[in-house]
Amino acid sequence: MKACIVYGSTTGTTERVAEKVAAHFDAAEVVAAQKAGKSLSCDLLILGASTWGVGELQEDMAGFLDKFRYGALEAKFGAVFGLGSQAGFPDSFVDGIADMAAFLEAKRIRNIGIWTPEGVEFSSSRATLTDGDMMGLALDEDKQPEKTDSRILGWVEQIKKRLKDTK
Numbered sequence: 001m002k003a004c005i006v007y008g009s010t011t012g013t014t015e016r017v018a019e020k021v022a023a024h025f026d027a028a029e030v031v032a033a034q035k036a037g038k039s040l041s042c043d044l045l046i047l048g049a050s051t052w053g054v055g056e057l058q059e060d061m062a063g064f065l066d067k068f069r070y071g072a073l074e075a076k077f078g079a080v081f082g083l084g085s086q087a088g089f090p091d092s093f094v095d096g097i098a099d100m101a102a103f104l105e106a107k108r109i110r111n112i113g114i115w116t117p118e119g120v121e122f123s124s125s126r127a128t129l130t131d132g133d134m135m136g137l138a139l140d141e142d143k144q145p146e147k148t149d150s151r152i153l154g155w156v157e158q159i160k161k162r163l164k165d166t167k
């Protein structure tokens with residue numbers, strides 16, 4: 001099982017998190033969104049990016065999604081994580097997750113990274129589903145860096161279990 005982790009990061013925070021996520025997989029390739037080639041093939045595609053402006057997906061990841069909207073991207077399963085600031089941007093917290101999740105859906109890549117938020121406080125996010133879950137893992141290195149490792153671990157374990165259950 002090969003996992004590709006594609007990240008978009010402006011100041012390096014999401015890049016560091018992408019490496020942490022990759023460490024949980026036996027075979028993982030970490031790719032900077034702006035450096036991705038013309039095609040990408042993996043069993044599990046994990047997209048990770050921060051949110052900038054007010055609710056805007058990080059620019060390199062936005063470029064990646066544009067490039068691959070009609071491009072050669074093979075993956076059966078997908079998952080998304082997003083970096084944001086719940087204290088600084090409580091009304092657009094990790095909004096970029098929603099854009100990456102919509103991309104997976106459009107590419108018919110099954111999102112197995114739905115996450116139940118715990119211990120995050122925000123007013124609004126485009127990544128929130130009607131039942132309160134989020135379309136992907138939300139991380140806040142600005143306010144809760146100490147929670148990142150355990151959140152990643154729980155999320156990856158859930159992804160691995162979902163992968164197993166589909167076999």
Ligand SMILES: Cc1cc2nc3c(=O)[nH]c(=O)nc-3n(C[C@H](O)[C@H](O)[C@H](O)COP(=O)(O)O)c2cc1C
Pocket residue numbers: 008009010011012013014015049050051052053054055056058083084085086088089092093094095141142
């Ligand atoms: C100008 C600016 C705008 C931001 N806008 C948002 C936002 O709308 N929503 C959010 O959750 N976080 C927002 N953030 C927080 C960043 O997403 C967060 O700091 C993130 O960790 C940066 O990750 P990166 O270095 O990988 O790009 C913003 C930060 C700055 C400085």
